[in-house]
Amino acid sequence: MGAPPPRGKFITLEGGEGVGKSTQIRLLGEALRARGLDVVETREPGGTEGAEAIRALLLGGAADRWNPQAEALLFAAARADHVARVIRPALDRGAWVLCDRFIDSNRAYQAGASGLADDDIMAAHRIGSGGLMPDRTLLLTLPLDVAAERAMQRDAGRADRFGARGRAFHEAVNAAFMAQAAQEPARIRIIDATDGAAIVSARIQTEIEDLLP
Ligand SMILES: Nc1ncnc2c1ncn2[C@@H]1O[C@H](COP(=O)(O)OP(=O)(O)O)[C@@H](O)[C@H]1O
Numbered sequence: 001m002g003a004p005p006p007r008g009k010f011i012t013l014e015g016g017e018g019v020g021k022s023t024q025i026r027l028l029g030e031a032l033r034a035r036g037l038d039v040v041e042t043r044e045p046g047g048t049e050g051a052e053a054i055r056a057l058l059l060g061g062a063a064d065r066w067n068p069q070a071e072a073l074l075f076a077a078a079r080a081d082h083v084a085r086v087i088r089p090a091l092d093r094g095a096w097v098l099c100d101r102f103i104d105s106n107r108a109y110q111a112g113a114s115g116l117a118d119d120d121i122m123a124a125h126r127i128g129s130g131g132l133m134p135d136r137t138l139l140l141t142l143p144l145d146v147a148a149e150r151a152m153q154r155d156a157g158r159a160d161r162f163g164a165r166g167r168a169f170h171e172a173v174n175a176a177f178m179a180q181a182a183q184e185p186a187r188i189r190i191i192d193a194t195d196g197a198a199i200v201s202a203r204i205q206t207e208i209e210d211l212l213p
């Protein structure tokens with residue numbers, strides 16, 4: 001038997017709603033495929049049948065449907081299924097996995113902005129997903145008003161349970177993301193997302209260049 005293929009790379013995109021994560025995942029996927037790499041694009045919460053079912057529970061319904069504890073555990077459960085069925089198998093076969101949100105969203109939304117302890121979020125992540133961490137995380141930053149306007153245009157004015165939360169909540173989310181980036185500068189790279197999509201994509205590609213084979 002030959003040696004197993006080298007493990008693939010795990011890249012996550014993070015940031016508030018409407019900053020351009022799904023747009024940038026698509027552009028990064030195209031750029032990496034053009035280099036001949038095996039690329040898997042996915043998102044959280046979701047990415048498997050079970051996790052998409054949990055996504056519907058999390059994003060729909062009344063604003064107070066879940067308390068922060070139940071919410072955090074539902075995200076962790078969705079992630080556990082996604083990691084076990086999609087992310088780890090893809091990395092094991094040598095693919096690059098590009099994921100729209102991951103554990104840093106859990107930390108920013110349920111710890112930073114909803115008051116849970118970061119250690120508890122990480123403990124649930126260890127239990128659920130073996131503590132898997134991305135090789136690189138691109139944190140897209142955009143002024144709240146610009147991001148809200150972009151999301152509003154995209155969603156024709158409809159907001160989910162998170163989008164409907166007030167400005168103070170979204171400011172707390174952004175502050176938590178920035179604090180995480182300051183704590184882990186090698187993994188989490190801050191990307192200015194105000195320019196056109198092609199310019200933002202070029203910035204992202206520069207920040208992952210050292211991981212390319
Ligand atoms: N760099 C950009 N400049 C202007 N509009 C953008 C840019 N990137 C994405 N958009 C648009 O903004 C909206 C939100 O982008 P999206 O990629 O869905 O963000 P997210 O996944 O972070 O919520 C979409 O309608 C998208 O077409």
Ligand SMILES: Cc1cn([C@H]2C[C@H](O)[C@@H](COP(=O)(O)OP(=O)(O)O)O2)c(=O)[nH]c1=O
Nearest residue numbers: 016017018044045075101102105106109162
């Ligand atoms: C993955 C994850 C997402 N979320 C939130 C962030 C988003 O508001 C929502 C996912 O919605 P989604 O529509 O995928 O995000 P976006 O608008 O950025 O494209 O779930 C958490 O609160 N915790 C988590 O662990």
